[in-house]
Amino acid sequence: MKAQKSLFSEIPKSPTIDKVGVEERVSRFQTRSIKGATKMKGLSMVLSMIDLTTLEGKDTPNKVRQMCYKAQHLHNFQEGLPTVAAVCVYPSMVSVAREALKDSTIKIASVSTAFPSGQAPFEVKKIDTQFAIDAGADEIDMVISRGKFLAGEYNFVFDEIAAIKEICGTKRLKVILETGELATLDQVRRASDIAIHAGADFIKTSTGKIQPAATMQVTYTMLMAIRDHFDRTGVMIGMKPAGGISTSKLALHNLVMVKEILGEAWLTNEWFRFGASSLANDVLMQYMKQVTGKYQSADYFTID
């Protein structure tokens, strides 16, 4: 195990993070003025960045079909709305989603590697991933082995990500750090650096099963890792906060953060996503408020 740890020294040393300073910085993103046309554009961008998600034990083909329909028809009463970026489902539901979405441009993301705990043998994780790809997944959302990470076995975590990336080939790989289990921002930063160096196309905060999930402090820390990597290599990495972002306001604050840290190049669903199940309707509600001047009740927005 000692030898393993020393191999890790090839990866640049992660910088230390001061939590108090991060909180202060994050609070500044929340005071930018987003209204009028800026708000409309922002809300529209948020919609287009959503990975509409259902990840439940009780998921059924019909549930997934209905969600896929919603993904393509967010709010039929309003023209000019984008669709969401992707739907996110379990591997067993990928083929259903594929059929439901047909030739739509909406991507299918599948979680894998024994989501959400990641507590399965390496071989099983590989099969899990291959299964999702064979079923038609465009993107893979894997989880890291937090147990190994917290035990200091960084090489294990690195190798696992690299192996899954190999299976993914050209399919984009999102690496879920499950930051709620990593506890400190220093750990979040270290896990981000490992994931990026192991081949992640996206880094993602959480599974949505553990609280806290995508806090702005955590997303900020991960965005800084992406920033540093880009400055060193010129390679862009995507970011996906997931879990806990259910209001438009918080989503817009996230966009402010992306704009100010990474720049507008990241303000597209190619590089930024929200993993969410209930965010879309809140955004639609705010959007329609901007259009009509009135808040409509939740009953005027379809559940799925």
Added chain:
Amino acid sequence: MTESNNNWEYAPSLEGTSHIQLKEKYDLFIDGKWVKPSNNRYFDTINPSNEEKLAEIAWASDADVDLAVKAARKAYVEVWSKMKASERAKYIFRIARLMQEHARELAVIETLDGGKPIRESRDIDVPLACNHFFYYAGWADKLQDAFPNRMIQSLGVAGQIIPWNFPLLMAAWKIAPALAAGNTVVLKPAETTSLTALKLAEIIEQSGLPAGVVNIITGHGDTGAAIVNHPDIDKIAFTGSTAVGKLIQKSVIVTAKRVSLELGGKSANIILEDAPIDQAVEGIVNGIFFNQGHVCCAGSRLYVQESIAEEVVRKLKQRMQSLYVGNPLDKNTDVGAINSKEQLSTIEKYINIGINEGADMFQVECEIPSKGFYCRPTIFTNVAQSSVISQEEIFGPVLTIQTFRTIDEVIQKANNSPYGLAAGVWTDKGSRIFNLTSKLRAGVIWANTYNKFDPASPFGGYKESGFGREGGLHGLEAYLK
């Protein structure tokens, strides 16, 4: 998947000004009344962000100062010194609450008259000013507990002269402890920023504070000199430039007046190689660009350990590009207008000196309004300890950056200045914090943060940065015998 263009500009969001009430002409607040200046002189106060006139301000003469001091003395002898401390506290609490009720108006006027971003006046200046009154109101009837085994006696009449960088906050720093300790006050705000002090006078009037306990008189340097030289003043409290501080020191040295001076600074902000770099970069930005660098304790001398210097400077430049410079009333604005034309030319003079000294300059590339006084956030690298720009106080958004190799070296360099107001230390190691903070000769030292203020925390300097402390119990003691 929608591929739309991804430009996303923030909406301009100007804080409204319709709710504020400004008079066309302001007289002097003496003995609880608004009094015309004896020689009927007035001067204009302008909005530095667009050079438009806001109001006319009375210019107090020697005779007016005398009137104010007499009113303060009478109020001291007849009312304030005799009043029960718990009653005094009630008045101070009432002023604090009224300030809170007027917080929005005070913030907008502070921004209009001084040029600082509304975000700062709204979130920092005004709430802190209120908190100073609340804090000292709480001590007013507990002086015996604050200073045990001591006969508690107030000083009498305090003459207070405040600067233009934090007009309302400085008025609060001065007035609140003086009143809590049982003194009466003659206060003069700076000539470019009289309005919030005059608003405070209106609030004080509204609070029913006995006439003459607080007198607020406006004017230029001669008015200040008249306060300093008035024979019936017991204590002079001054915040401002070191040059004026020295003059005050000279003129009071032959009198029995007590003095406290809070003067200039050229504070060192020190980044060690193990620091949390991204947060340190925030601290650098906050240290030097807060209030356009018009901060006596601004972290204007940056010392970065050589092994991380390149990275820190690169990240600092990157961060500076996301600063919004412009109309101070816009809620998005990070850096507002320079307080006055004179100050802008001083800053520009130093920028030219820096260029002529051969230092490398970097300025934020951004549009700045064509009217009004603005200066782009500026940093200089390739600077030496002996460069003029790293020795003298610029009082603007201009940072000098030097590197160092060892901790002993940086302690020596940080202390190698005629000033000693503040310092910042950035490191992940607690032991290093204690090592540096015990060796740096500065009145205030922040660890892993910068420009944080609290009414309970004393503030003041070493060497040419002045003497005496404001804030906390130290600030209260300065108004007791």
